[in-house]
Amino acid sequence: MKPVLVLVFVFAGALAACGGAAPARWIGQAAGTHAQADALAREGRLQEAARMLEEFASSAPPAQIAPQDRRAVLQDAYARLADLALRQGDPQRALRFADAGLSLGEGRDVFTSALRTFRGRAQEALGRDREAARDYDAAQVLAEALLADALADGGVR
């Protein structure tokens, strides 16, 4: 067999092996980062928790992760970063994280609703009441719609 074909097979095999493992690794990394951030936050080490989450959020997700899942994971991380910034008394930073999360797209889900809530909080802390009201309103509309769905399903969720 020609060496070129051997190279094709080796490359395809390596790609398949790496490609299959990368998404699981990224998901595992996300879950691990949140677990570590939980532990740090419990000890009051909010800055370190935020640093870990920020590092994760800035890492490039593997291409094999479905866009919806990528958005969910990253928006969850950004919402948590915004929350941590608010708890550290830094609304400007919280606003930046909330904006970064919302820039990934908005959906009819808890991730968008959480980011709108935290952005509203940041706007309120910065004295921008009108913008805060808009974000609170959007968050409530979303959460109430999702709540109505959940209750229609029996509320056992």
Added chain:
Amino acid sequence: MTFEENPPTEAELLQAELLARALEDPARAANDPTPVEDALGAAWMLRASRRAGLSELRARAVLDRAWPKRTWPVRAAAVALAAGAAAVAILAVRPRGPAELPPPPVPLLQAQIAAARPAAPAALAALEAESGAYRAQLYRALGRAYGGAR
């Protein structure tokens, strides 16, 4: 007077003599001190054409060149394998369908509604707790979907 009708030159006569000698006795002609390359070459060609035959080995080589062995089934198999490998590689790197995420629990949604109001700091603590519980479910589902179940 044409070229053929001209009397032979001395050089041509010498060439003719050498050629005749080479045809009669090639071994002796090879030892001839005079340059006889042209004459020897011509002699070999004449002898070969007279024999007009090929050894078995040469005949096979000529046939191989004229009718190359049919290698297309091997090539087709190799191409098919390469295409298969490329398909595996493409499947490995393309984004898959989204995971089935758990629906948000009612307490989380209630906490979000409560937190999306001005000056409700207590609601943030509840939201954090409910978000943490939902996050655990979320990553379990993602882990199952992407092969790294946690």
